[in-house]
Amino acid sequence: MLVRRCVAGDAAAWEEIVRTYNRRIYNICYRFAGSASDAEDLTQEVFIKMYRTLSSYDSSKGAFVTWVTTITRNLLVDHFRKTKQDRLTDSIDAPVSAQEDAQPLSEQIQDQSAPPDQRVRSREVGESVHAALSKLSPELREAVILRDLQDFDYREIATVLKVPEGTVKSRINRGRAELARLLQRTYRQVM
Amino acid sequence: MPDHTSNGMQCHEFDLLLTDMLDGVLGGAQLDAFQAHARSCSVCGPLLAEVEAGRNWLKGLTEVEPPAGLVNNILASTTGVDSQRLRVNVAAQPQFSWWERVQAWISGAMQPVWATVRQPRFAMSFGMAFFSLSVALSMLGVKPADLRQISLRPAAIRHTFYNTQARIVRYYDNIRLVYELQAAASKIRRNVRPAEPGPAKPKEHKNDTTEQPEQKQERNYSQSDHQFLLAGAPLGPSVVYPLNQDLPVVSVTTYRRFV
Numbered sequence A: 001m002l003v004r005r006c007v008a009g010d011a012a013a014w015e016e017i018v019r020t021y022n023r024r025i026y027n028i029c030y031r032f033a034g035s036a037s038d039a040e041d042l043t044q045e046v047f048i049k050m051y052r053t054l055s056s057y058d059s060s061k062g063a064f065v066t067w068v069t070t071i072t073r074n075l076l077v078d079h080f081r082k083t084k085q086d087r088l089t090d091s092i093d094a095p096v097s098a099q100e101d102a103q104p105l106s107e108q109i110q111d112q113s114a115p116p117d118q119r120v121r122s123r124e125v126g127e128s129v130h131a132a133l134s135k136l137s138p139e140l141r142e143a144v145i146l147r148d149l150q151d152f153d154y155r156e157i158a159t160v161l162k163v164p165e166g167t168v169k170s171r172i173n174r175g176r177a178e179l180a181r182l183l184q185r186t187y188r189q190v191m
Numbered sequence B: 001m002p003d004h005t006s007n008g009m010q011c012h013e014f015d016l017l018l019t020d021m022l023d024g025v026l027g028g029a030q031l032d033a034f035q036a037h038a039r040s041c042s043v044c045g046p047l048l049a050e051v052e053a054g055r056n057w058l059k060g061l062t063e064v065e066p067p068a069g070l071v072n073n074i075l076a077s078t079t080g081v082d083s084q085r086l087r088v089n090v091a092a093q094p095q096f097s098w099w100e101r102v103q104a105w106i107s108g109a110m111q112p113v114w115a116t117v118r119q120p121r122f123a124m125s126f127g128m129a130f131f132s133l134s135v136a137l138s139m140l141g142v143k144p145a146d147l148r149q150i151s152l153r154p155a156a157i158r159h160t161f162y163n164t165q166a167r168i169v170r171y172y173d174n175i176r177l178v179y180e181l182q183a184a185a186s187k188i189r190r191n192v193r194p195a196e197p198g199p200a201k202p203k204e205h206k207n208d209t210t211e212q213p214e215q216k217q218e219r220n221y222s223q224s225d226h227q228f229l230l231a232g233a234p235l236g237p238s239v240v241y242p243l244n245q246d247l248p249v250v251s252v253t254t255y256r257r258f259v
């Protein structure tokens, strides 16, 4: 098994783990944290923590991907709390987010005039959905990311978030509905 | 949500079945009741439409491509080895060959330290040490050309030997100073960089105070901001700390390299 080989000091096994999971972890971090540079730092942190604690992974307690995602999610919680504090105490950090907050999402979306090129348009839609996602509360955001972007089943999400499956489903419903409300004012006429 | 019954189904039941309905696993009478409730309930009908639309927006999001250097950066920050870069560094070393010969001649006793310094991961540090030594040597009046032009007559050799012995002692002191600085620097690096310890072996884990006790409690986003940033394995073996004792704080350093 890859993890056991890695704990035994097999560098190639570790490289395989990194290559297998970096994309998934990066995407979770990117969709949750919102920025590519934060996602890159967070992904590195996730792997550093994984590397240090790999020997504590117990395959009888769950799938490796669930374990990896739990580490990722825990770091995202820490990151969220840390950046929330930074936003409160550090005004240097404020300009971008303050600007975003000052301008309603619907206006941000409408600012981007739709070009005829379909690919550009779908990229802009993607950016709008990404921006709307960052407006969701972190509890709803992580639930929809794990379900709709990462295709985890409810039981796996419940394990990662350490809440009952019913709570997971309820958060997914609320997250999806909230996202639709943020987006539909702008896109109702074109969808 | 106002919890009234419409078409034999309550709103909270409807809410619980929403995900199943959208996953397509709802059938039979349950699906009929669900759809009837959606048509008749002024709250749940629009909710269904919103949830479905939200899911469709999210499903339309494509995966993003991680940065090109991410894997290498991860490997560098964990194992500390970026194999490709190191191979290049080793290949670029031949200009040190005369220095390696002089160094071997100066002292065999330096060999263990030298072996450590020659490890690829010290290549950069070695470069710095090399330049420092080059400067020190030229300040003491020794040039590579001098070494080639040393007279080989026995008397001249003896003369040169005693004459340079004093210098060599000074070189040695300089070298030792540099290596002591190197050793100190690498010790600091070992403490700072997560790369060094490697994956912890299970038996070491229990005594490893840099690790953090298992997080049994739910992590949420509204916990006190004054808490320390704790790094730990969610499923790791638990290490129990007394409640009044400060939990260990692990600082994590990530760095971006431009490869």
Ligand SMILES: [Zn+2]
Pocket: B004, B006, B010, B011, B014, B037, B041, B042, B043, B044, B045
């Ligand atoms: Zn209802």
